[in-house]
Amino acid sequence: AQTVTQSQPEMSVQEAETVTLSCTYDTSESDYYLFWYKQPPSRQMILVIRQEAYKQQNATENRFSVNFQKAAKSFSLKISDSQLGDAAMYFCAYRTRRFQGAQKLVFGQGTRLTINP
Amino acid sequence: DTAVSQTPKYLVTQMGNDKSIKCEQNLGHDTMYWYKQDSKKFLKIMFSYNNKELIINETVPNRFSPKSPDKAHLNLHINSLELGDSAVYFCASSQDFTGRNSPLHFGNGTRLTVT
Numbered sequence: 001a002q003t004v005t006q007s008q009p010e011m012s013v014q015e016a017e018t019v020t021l022s023c024t025y026d027t028s029e030s031d032y033y034l035f036w037y038k039q040p041p042s043r044q045m046i047l048v049i050r051q052e053a054y055k056q057q058n059a060t061e062n063r064f065s066v067n068f069q070k071a072a073k074s075f076s077l078k079i080s081d082s083q084l085g086d087a088a089m090y091f092c093a094y095r096t097r098r099f100q101g102a103q104k105l106v107f108g109q110g111t112r113l114t115i116n117p
Numbered sequence: 118d119t120a121v122s123q124t125p126k127y128l129v130t131q132m133g134n135d136k137s138i139k140c141e142q143n144l145g146h147d148t149m150y151w152y153k154q155d156s157k158k159f160l161k162i163m164f165s166y167n168n169k170e171l172i173i174n175e176t177v178p179n180r181f182s183p184k185s186p187d188k189a190h191l192n193l194h195i196n197s198l199e200l201g202d203s204a205v206y207f208c209a210s211s212q213d214f215t216g217r218n219s220p221l222h223f224g225n226g227t228r229l230t231v232t
Contacts, residue, residue: 050220103214
């Protein structure tokens, strides 16, 4: 079974600085998706970024980018120019690309990110 | 317009009661899900329906019964509520169950408190 581990329960960063959130995962599969979701105090789960394992190029979405290291099974999220609105719980998630159960997301434990003004 | 909406937002009830949480999506998606987030913020899938047919059923007590009257709705009924059922329950939807071109869209969650 796949597992996702986020080893940083909490992180903090000064506004406008850069922060990196870590995520590692364990799988025997070669084809899968990885995601970062954001959960602000409003409780809504918001997709931040996603990466397809067969793509070598790291995904980017504006100030958010990932460092995907497939061999090391590592998928970190970098947030540049941190803003107060980035404060939230961040969840790393894995999903197989196999046909069956393809949308069964496996989540990490989450990292609570605090932005200091 | 809310894409995935759940009601109620908060639900407080006593042990032994039966309660339902409703979910509706207006995205035209074929597949819907229930996820549970426990007190430690850990999220885990419970059920998934594709076009009203059950396709994922994790190890969940049979006191939990999902019902999908049509592909836009997936309700969760819980019988004989227990203290351990206290959690936030998220509904989600996706275009299809392969997910190749469609990420999950989550609702805002229902916080269930069992006293």
